Amino acid sequence: MLVSTFHLGTICIGVDILLVREINRSMEFSPIPGAPNYILGMLNIRGRIITLFDLKKRFSWSQEERKRQDGTGKESPGEPRKQYNVIMKSHNEVMRISRRLADSQCTWEDPVGLVVDRLGDVRQVSDDHILPPPANLKGIAAPFIRGVVRVDKELLVILNVAKIFGSDGMSGDQAGDTTAQAR
Numbered sequence: 001m002l003v004s005t006f007h008l009g010t011i012c013i014g015v016d017i018l019l020v021r022e023i024n025r026s027m028e029f030s031p032i033p034g035a036p037n038y039i040l041g042m043l044n045i046r047g048r049i050i051t052l053f054d055l056k057k058r059f060s061w062s063q064e065e066r067k068r069q070d071g072t073g074k075e076s077p078g079e080p081r082k083q084y085n086v087i088m089k090s091h092n093e094v095m096r097i098s099r100r101l102a103d104s105q106c107t108w109e110d111p112v113g114l115v116v117d118r119l120g121d122v123r124q125v126s127d128d129h130i131l132p133p134p135a136n137l138k139g140i141a142a143p144f145i146r147g148v149v150r151v152d153k154e155l156l157v158i159l160n161v162a163k164i165f166g167s168d169g170m171s172g173d174q175a176g177d178t179t180a181q182a183r
Helices: 063-070 091-095 099-105 161-165 172-182
Strands: 002-008 011-016 020-025 039-045 048-054 084-088 112-116 118-124 145-151 154-159
Touching (some): 002 084, 002 154, 091 099, 112 161
Parallel strands (some): 011 154
Antiparallel strands (some): 145 154
């Protein structure tokens, strides 16, 4: 499987590249009143409304955890942090590529996106090299992790995006309805 990689603080994360529609620099978005705190808001890209998810809030990172993870010292004080939007394909788009992938990993109907700190690259990952997440992996709860892979000297956390875009107590379909109602 080809995995598109990104960085969230010091953690290297990845998603199946077949789920990714596009990646762009962070843009202005409109907040959604009453949405869970991990939904940043809506973004309009070429007439498509995208719901943006803040992964750090979705993973319930505290302010201290965010500061610890962001403490890479790579940007100057006062300089705005660069972020990127990883826009995901919808269920129907993935269905045209792979029914198995659409049914198992792409449960959302409406366009959604993830906010990440830095871009990585594209890696070939063999399914038989994907290991279950270690119990002591800090920063990301086990349900949000599909598995981990050692790439060079770095641990790559492969996300279970179906769980990320689902919401607490709701199925992925109901979470997608929130997006539709916001339009």
